[in-house]
Amino acid sequence: MNSDCIKVFAPGTVANVACGFDVIGLALDAPGDEMTVRRKDTPGITISSIEGAPFLSKEPGKNVAGVALQAFLQELGQPDMGLDVTIKKNIQPGSGIGSSAASSAGAVVAANLLLGKPFTQEKLVRFAMEGERLASGTAHADNVAPAIMGGFTLVRSYQPLDLIRLQTPDDLWVTVIHPQIEVKTSDAREILKQQVQLKDAIRQWGNVGALVAALYTNDYGLLSRALEDVIVEPVRAILIPAFYELKLKCKEAGALGGGISGSGPSVFMMSRGEENARKTAAVMDQVYAPMGVDYKIYVSRINTEGVRQI
Structure with missing residues (x-):
């Protein structure tokens, strides 16, 4: 994709869905975060602004979006690539509707679009899970999988990671x-x-x-x-x-x-x-x-x- 800047909507998510602890999640139409990832000439990841949650760290290693992007660039073989991220948080951290997942998922999907889609959705989920590891201490996928894949998702296995996108009833x-x-x-x-x-x-x-x-x-x-x-x-x-x-x-x-x-x-x-x-x-x-x-x-x-x- 010939662009130096990609802006995305990253949806909130409901995880567990009652009986499906750590394995079932779904994506929402609202609320959701807005994120922009752009190429820059200087090496490394920067987070230049976080609107709506100013208390979150802008240090890439202490922000879920930065950590997810670090995993993305490491796998790409270009760990020093210059990327800048801006985040508009409409999902309050600690809300239980996937705030950290939205930031993690939005960052890696935007970067993937920016760089011509080098990775599959499952790979993107893996990178976003590293953001979840930072946020909660566990690299769980039941928020980031539906955020990236849409609809309902089922994590059949974590070792190895096996994700299934489920059917969504229309009404x-x-x-x-x-x-x-x-x-x-x-x-x-x-x-x-x-x-x-x-x-x-x-x-x-x-x-x-x-x-x-x-x-x-x-x-x-x-x-x-x-x-x-x-x-x-x-x-x-x-x-x-x-x-x-x-x-x-x-x-x-x-x-x-x-x-x-x-x-x-x-x-x-x-x-x-x-x-x-x-x-x-x-x-x-x-x-x-x-x-x-x-x-x-x-x-x-x-x-x-x-x-x-x-």
């Missing part, structure tokens, strides 16, 4: 509420149990299989039943104000179901059709308005494209 919508409190991914991981009971694991496996089947058959009833997490959600729910009340009232209003988005504090609910998704948003508003906690609500289709040039 599926997502409503996300982001309470303005911070839950760090690393902290949310520390409270998880290291062992689970076999009966819980069996129930969770059944739900993961049912979720994938529901996506391919457009079976919204099955999808609703599959959106159950018996392993991670019971532990992390304590971090999120009014979590169970929110979930119950959204389902009463017509939502299919949902759960904690990533490590929280955001909560996602899925609905069939925009009307139900907006009813769900209204219920979220009713639950949170009296609580004295600032929050944002997003109503979004599933983003089937992933990071895209703008």
Whole structure:
């Protein structure tokens, strides 16, 4: 691509999708970051501006976009290539809707477009995972894979990395509420149990299989039943104000179901059709308005494209 500058939209993502801890994720149409990567004459990566999150480091080795680009250039065999990055953060760090993944994914997709697409999507996911390693201590892919590939993705294996892009039902919508409190991914991981009971694991496996089947058959009833997490959600729910009340009232209003988005504090609910998704948003508003906690609500289709040039 004959250009010295590429600007992209990098979508927010919902990871885990209830039962699929660390293996299933989906991309959102909103919110999303805007990023620009441009060639420069001086060697090395620079991050010249970060709008919307000025507290994030501009030092490439301490910023997820910089770390992902370092992995990209190392594999390219040109570690000293000059690239400059600007970031407009519309996804608040610590929100649970893939802030670090958006920066990591947006940077490597933009660089790939800038340099004529030398790498496959799976390679780009690998590079973006290094940003996730910096952010959370674990190089997980359930945010960066849907951010790059679009739609729903399944990580079948990490060793070796094996990614599957799943089917997305046409009329599926997502409503996300982001309470303005911070839950760090690393902290949310520390409270998880290291062992689970076999009966819980069996129930969770059944739900993961049912979720994938529901996506391919457009079976919204099955999808609703599959959106159950018996392993991670019971532990992390304590971090999120009014979590169970929110979930119950959204389902009463017509939502299919949902759960904690990533490590929280955001909560996602899925609905069939925009009307139900907006009813769900209204219920979220009713639950949170009296609580004295600032929050944002997003109503979004599933983003089937992933990071895209703008």
